[in-house]
Amino acid sequence: MTDTVRSMTSPPNAWARARRIARVLLEDKLVLVSFVFVSIVVLAAVLAPYVAPASPSKVVLIDRLIPPVWGDGGRWSNVLGTDSLGRDILSRLIFGARNSLLIGFSVVLIAGTFGTMLGLIAGYKGGFADTFIMRLADAQLAFPGLLLVILIISVLGPSIPIIIAVIAVYGWMIFARLVRGNVLQLREELYVRAAEMAGCGPLRLMRRHLLPNLASPLMTQSMLELARVILVEASLSYLGLGIQPPNSSWGLMVAENQTYLRDGWWTVFFPGIILVLTVMALNLISSWLRVRSDPQQVDLIAARRRSSDKSRSGREGIEE
Amino acid sequence: MIRFIVRRLFSGLLVMLLVTVTVFFVTRKLTDPVRVMLPLSATQEDYDRLEASLGLDKPLLQQFRTFLGDVVQLDFGVSFWQGTDALELVLDRLPATFLLVAASMFLAIVVFIPLGIAASLRPGGWLDRVLVSISLFGLSMPQFWLGAMLIWVFSVRLGWLPTSGSGSTKHIILPAVTLASTSGGRIAQITRSSMIDQLNRPYVNTLRAKGMRPSWVLFRHVLRNAAVPITTLTAYEAAFALAGYAVIVETVFAWPGMGRLAIQAVNQRDIILLQAVVFVAASLIVATNILADILYKVIDPRVRLA
Numbered sequence: 001m002t003d004t005v006r007s008m009t010s011p012p013n014a015w016a017r018a019r020r021i022a023r024v025l026l027e028d029k030l031v032l033v034s035f036v037f038v039s040i041v042v043l044a045a046v047l048a049p050y051v052a053p054a055s056p057s058k059v060v061l062i063d064r065l066i067p068p069v070w071g072d073g074g075r076w077s078n079v080l081g082t083d084s085l086g087r088d089i090l091s092r093l094i095f096g097a098r099n100s101l102l103i104g105f106s107v108v109l110i111a112g113t114f115g116t117m118l119g120l121i122a123g124y125k126g127g128f129a130d131t132f133i134m135r136l137a138d139a140q141l142a143f144p145g146l147l148l149v150i151l152i153i154s155v156l157g158p159s160i161p162i163i164i165a166v167i168a169v170y171g172w173m174i175f176a177r178l179v180r181g182n183v184l185q186l187r188e189e190l191y192v193r194a195a196e197m198a199g200c201g202p203l204r205l206m207r208r209h210l211l212p213n214l215a216s217p218l219m220t221q222s223m224l225e226l227a228r229v230i231l232v233e234a235s236l237s238y239l240g241l242g243i244q245p246p247n248s249s250w251g252l253m254v255a256e257n258q259t260y261l262r263d264g265w266w267t268v269f270f271p272g273i274i275l276v277l278t279v280m281a282l283n284l285i286s287s288w289l290r291v292r293s294d295p296q297q298v299d300l301i302a303a304r305r306r307s308s309d310k311s312r313s314g315r316e317g318i319e320e
Numbered sequence: 321m322i323r324f325i326v327r328r329l330f331s332g333l334l335v336m337l338l339v340t341v342t343v344f345f346v347t348r349k350l351t352d353p354v355r356v357m358l359p360l361s362a363t364q365e366d367y368d369r370l371e372a373s374l375g376l377d378k379p380l381l382q383q384f385r386t387f388l389g390d391v392v393q394l395d396f397g398v399s400f401w402q403g404t405d406a407l408e409l410v411l412d413r414l415p416a417t418f419l420l421v422a423a424s425m426f427l428a429i430v431v432f433i434p435l436g437i438a439a440s441l442r443p444g445g446w447l448d449r450v451l452v453s454i455s456l457f458g459l460s461m462p463q464f465w466l467g468a469m470l471i472w473v474f475s476v477r478l479g480w481l482p483t484s485g486s487g488s489t490k491h492i493i494l495p496a497v498t499l500a501s502t503s504g505g506r507i508a509q510i511t512r513s514s515m516i517d518q519l520n521r522p523y524v525n526t527l528r529a530k531g532m533r534p535s536w537v538l539f540r541h542v543l544r545n546a547a548v549p550i551t552t553l554t555a556y557e558a559a560f561a562l563a564g565y566a567v568i569v570e571t572v573f574a575w576p577g578m579g580r581l582a583i584q585a586v587n588q589r590d591i592i593l594l595q596a597v598v599f600v601a602a603s604l605i606v607a608t609n610i611l612a613d614i615l616y617k618v619i620d621p622r623v624r625l626a
Contacts, residue, residue, distance in 0.1 A: 135334075142335045142609055144601035147564035147582060148342065151594050154586040155351045231462055235568055238464040239583060254465055258572075261472045268472070272465030280460035 031288045034281035041278055045097040053077070053088060056095035057246035060086035065264040081266045083257050089270055092248040096271065099249045100230050100278075103164055107229045108222050110168040115175025116218065120206055122176065123183025134180065137173040145170050146235075153241045163242060167232055171225060178221055182214055216293040223286035227279045234275055250275045321617070328613055332606040339602045343595055344387050348380070353591045357400050396596040401588035406596035410578060414600070416486060417577035420569070421561045423492050424499035429554065432504040436511025437543070443516055451508060458505030467498040467572035484574035495573040499566060503557035510553045514546040521545075548619055555612035563605035 044051055054077075063086040067074045074081065080089040122133040149166050156162050186192055192209055200208070234251030236242035243249035245256065250271040257267035347353050354371045371377050374397070375386055390396065399406040432455075439448040474494060475483040482491050518524070519542055527537045567579030574580065578597055585593040 138331075139335045139338050142332075142605060143339060143342075144563035144598060144605050146567060147598050147601050148339075150564075150567070150582060150586060151343065151598055152346050152350075154589075154594065155346055155353075155356065155591065227460070234462050235464060238462075238568065239571060241586065251462070251464065254462075254468060258468050261468065262476050265472055268465070268468050272462065272469065275462055275465065276457070276460050279462075280456060283456060283460060 028288060031284055034284045037277060037281045038285065041097050041274075042101060044094045045101045048094050048098045052091040052094045053079070054091045056087065056092045056248045058087060062086065065260065065267070067264070068266050071266070080270050081264065083253070083267045084260045084264070089253075089267065092253055093250070093271060093274055096243075096248040096250045096253060097274075097278075099160070099243050099247065100233055100275075103160065103167070103233045104226045104229045106164045107167045107171055108225050110164070111171035111225070112175050112218065112222055114168075115172035116179050116211075116214070118172065119176040119179025120183060120210065123180040124187070124202060124206065124210070130180070133176060137176050140170070140173050143170075146232075149232075149236070150239070150241060153236065158236075158241050158244055160243070163233065163236065167229055171229065174225065175218070175221060178217055179214055182217060183210055186210055186213055216289065220286050220289045220293065223282050223289065227282035227286070230275070230282075231279055324617070325610075325614065328610045332610055335606050336602060339599070340388060340391055343598055344384055347591055347595060348376070348383060348387075356589050356591055391599065396599065397592045399585075399590055399593040399596075401585065401590040401593060406593045407600070409593060410581060410596045410600045413576060413578045413581045416575060417562065417566055417570070417579065420492065420495055420499065420566060420575060420577055421558055423496035424503070424561065425554065425558050427496055427500040428504040428507050428557070431500075432508040433511050433550065436508040437515055437538075439508070440512045440515030440519065443512075448512070451512065455505035455508045458501045461501060463498050463502060463568045464572050466501055467494065467569060470494050470498060471572075484572075486576055491573075495569050495575050498572070499561060499569045503554075503561065506557065507550065507554055511546070511550050514549045515542065518542045518546045548616065551619055552612060552616055555608060555615065559605045559608035559612070562608065563601040 060082070063078070063082050064084055066078050066082040066086075068081040068089075069076055069079050071081070078088050078090070080093070082088055083092070118133050118137075122130040149170060152166050153162060156166075186209075192205070195205055195209055233242055234249065234254075237249040237251030238255045240255065243252050245252065253271035254268050257264065260267055354367055354374065354376060358366055358370060368377075375383060378386070394407060396406045398404065399409055402409055435451055439445075439451040442448055471483050471494065474481045481494055482488075485491055524537060524542060527541060528534070564579060564582070566575075566577060567582060569575065570577045570579040571583055578600065582594060582597045585591075585597065
């Protein structure tokens with residue numbers, strides 16, 4: 001709903017919008033830090049072959065279990081140390097990010113698209129389509145999800161496309177529910193009814209009036225799902241049903257090195273802490289987005305900003 | 321009430337049917353189960369023999385009818401790996417999983433619900449802020465990593481607790497704490513938010529204005545009203561843990577439960593055993609959900625029977 005208000009009161013200027021987002025981001029330090037952290041992880045993942053100091057699968061047995069640079073015997077060529085096979089931890093982390101994010105984004109994209117489509121149909125059409133889709137979603141939510149995923153992957157073999165497909169099949173329901181709930185509400189809005197009266201067809205109505213209003217709840221949910229999928233992928237890789245060695249994944253790194261905890265805590269600590277920080281940052285960004293798209297909260301923040309702007313306007317009143 | 325229970329049982333059956341169809345489709349249609357189970361060196365004779373003994377040489381529709389009949393009679397076949405009845409193997413492991421889930425739910429309830437209540441009394445206070453951060457941290461933590469870190473601190477460095485296995489009370493502490501971390505975080509959050517929601521209702525003011533003792537207001541009235549979402553979520557978390565989310569914790573600590581059996585079945589390429597685990601887990605989650613719905617109704621008579 002706020003999106004419509006915003007788009008009515010301000011010209012749809014992408015640059016102005018981006019600047020406003022940047023300014024709001026600066027207000028909440030924790031969210032800013034999360035945002036920067038996630039950006040770094042994404043950048044490292046995309047540029048992995050260029051930024052990683054070594055190959056993630058190069059085994060150097062004499063150099064095994066070297067501690068991080070600040071530890072006893074640590075060195076700069078392996079900043080975060082090496083694992084039990086002498087592979088560089090930092091490089092494996094960077095290439096692991098690549099797999100985690102590839103799977104995470106693909107699953108959210110696929111599950112989000114299908115879930116949104118089914119939710120739109122269920123909410124807009126109602127009747128049998130609605131009952132059928134929602135019953136299916138309910139039934140699937142009551143499935144022993146993780147075990148079925150294990151069964152399917154163990155039968156089909158763990159390759160990245162299969163992992164993506166299987167997690168996506170278990171992820172569309174949450175999007176369908178969210179979209180359907182919102183559509184049911186939106187359909188009662190005056191402007192939606194007016195558009196319908198004016199002869200706006202279902203497809204145009206969905207594209208022009210329903211989907212833009214769904215953008216912000218979908219964005220929030222996508223962030224949450226991305227965090228969840230990254231955790232699922234890590235867990236599957238830990239269980240040996242995800243990314244396979246010599247490829248790298250954060251979950252796999254923990255599994256590979258768990259037996260060397262006594263001699264090299266860093267081999268297990270770093271992949272886990274990166275995972276925790278990434279998931280936590282995504283959760284924080286998601287809850288911040290939710291607060292931002294809640295009209296009451298936005299008013300509150302705007303009021304606070306106005307009062308602080310007034311006190312500052314003496315110095316930087318020229319802007320805008 | 322009886323109509324409600326019958327309806328819930330019916331939808332539970334529907335879920336089980338869907339699980340059956342999914343498992344059948346995945347294990348028979350998407351792959352050749354005989355090839356998966358046999359070693360690479362197997363001859364065509366071995367192949368034919370196993371295919372015939374599993375009834376896989378019959379037409380697909382007939383196979384499905386046999387499969388469905390077997391499931392209804394709780395006959396999941398003989399484990400390829402152990403050579404004994406698959407269902408029996410799963411049921412043997414069930415008590416260990418039950419024990420672990422019960423211990424972790426006990427922890428979650430005893431520690432996190434009081435924490436959530438305490439935090440809700442002063443939203444924005446220091447206790448509230450600490451709890452919100454801790455539960456966020458707990459929710460973001462992969463259980464396999466938390467487990468590994470707990471082993472590192474309490475078993476490797478301090479030597480207080482065993483690293484893995486089962487047998488004594490000491491063995492269950494670390495797995496239970498690990499399993500409780502995620503669900504506990506969610507339980508604390510829902511306790512906090514539903515308590516805050518109730519505390520802002522007008523009836524609380526009325527009771528206080530009447531001069532009722534604050535603790536009486538809190539425990540007799542507010543908590544009882546806030547209990548519905550808390551109970552539902554707790555039951556849901558227990559069902560989730562039972563239905564396979566304990567797999568990870570059981571693997572980290574080599575806890576001899578159902579989840580570990582599933583992973584062992586995967587490693588032994590024993591599809592029949594894995595199938596049995598999935599069915600038992602599905603029945604457990606369906607049963608827990610039905611129980612939770614009935615419990616929900618008992619706690620809060622205002623809930624409409626849907």
